[in-house]
Amino acid sequence: MKAILIGGGIGGLCAAIALQKQGITATVYEAAPELKPVGAGVGLAANAIQGLQRLGVAAEVVARGKQLTALVMFDGAGNVISHMDTQPLSRKYGINNFVIHRADLHEVLQQHLQPGSLVLGQRCVSINQHNGQVQAVFADGTQATADLLIVADGINSVVRRQLLPDSRPRYAGYTCWRAVIENPGVEINKMISAETWAPQGRVGMAPLKGNRIYWYACINATANDEAMRRITPDALAAHFAGVHPPVQAILAATKPEQLIWNDIHDLKPLKQFAFGRVLLLGDAAHATTPNMGQGACQAIEDAVVLGQCLGQEADIAAALKKYEKRRMARTAKVIRLSRLLGWVSQWQHPVLAGFRNVVFRLMPKQIDQRQMEDLYRVDF
């Protein structure tokens, strides 16, 4: 059996590994001419690490990242809003609250692909399927044919738009900067992932392996705002003036070329992932806002479930429908919850923000815990 995967992101690479483990000849076609060692950090929860274990790559991934012991929310003054010890969950579900540089994760995944199965510089422009075959057409006019095709080209997927023309990303109302920097000598707790809900916006940070820090900052803004596009680390640090000490120091220590900027979008949950021998996977199928840190985690789950479905069903279309059934409700729930969490955590009105902080301070820990356990209980 031959498979084409469009997109060499976390979803496409994991799916290719899962398919190759099933004995399928899987080739990934990636639009970028090279996979650069840039990018920010990515947090992986216990469900993702369990998925990586199934793919046989977890040990190498874990060796290159850092496991943290707590998740702490602060207000702008540095007072704790909530403190979750993530160790009991790690003991129950396996490595959890784990953070890694994206480039390191990509490198490990690529090393686990069969040689020659990643083709760079090939942008898919359309697909078609007939007579039990699928065909991908690339921007340079070349084509590839296989028995099935996995669409893993991200939130702005051109292939998804061909299949579902109305499925456009929706803006979440806030814009986001990220970077990985060398710690400039700032005192931070090296065992926690932290998020600060300040009146000016949200800033999160986590230590990476080595002396590096991954940080992100989200500010309410209109979509595609020119002023936001042009913002410098110094201007961002000035925006967060008055917020508790490590935040400003870390923003100010960032070099302009380290800054990655994106408006935050997600996809309204889709009603279909499988289209005969063609399947949507990862962000192309169910892009979510990053508030729960679950987008890549769900893409990894997708890959494992896809491998299982193809291993269990001889009929490709039936296997893909089986995948759709297993993945649809879970990924839709993540999209909805994550969007809600983002909406609440971006509240800037002082009364609303104060009320939110009180509610989160008083919220019984079991509620947080239950939400997380739901995510960590995987069905593979």
Ligand SMILES: Cc1cc2nc3c(=O)[nH]c(=O)nc-3n(C[C@H](O)[C@H](O)[C@H](O)COP(=O)(O)OP(=O)(O)OC[C@H]3O[C@@H](n4cnc5c(N)ncnc54)[C@H](O)[C@@H]3O)c2cc1C
């Ligand atoms: C600010 C931010 C923070 C995040 N933090 C986390 C986190 O902590 N934890 C977490 O689990 N998730 C997080 N996510 C989500 C996560 O990044 C995504 O869910 C994940 O990267 C999706 O992987 P993917 O492979 O589906 O898509 P992508 O990563 O978008 O990869 C798609 C690939 O397809 C290629 N491509 C695009 N078009 C074509 C084409 N036409 N032909 C061929 N190739 C094409 C692209 O070049 C790209 O390499 C975050 C997202 C954001 C925006």
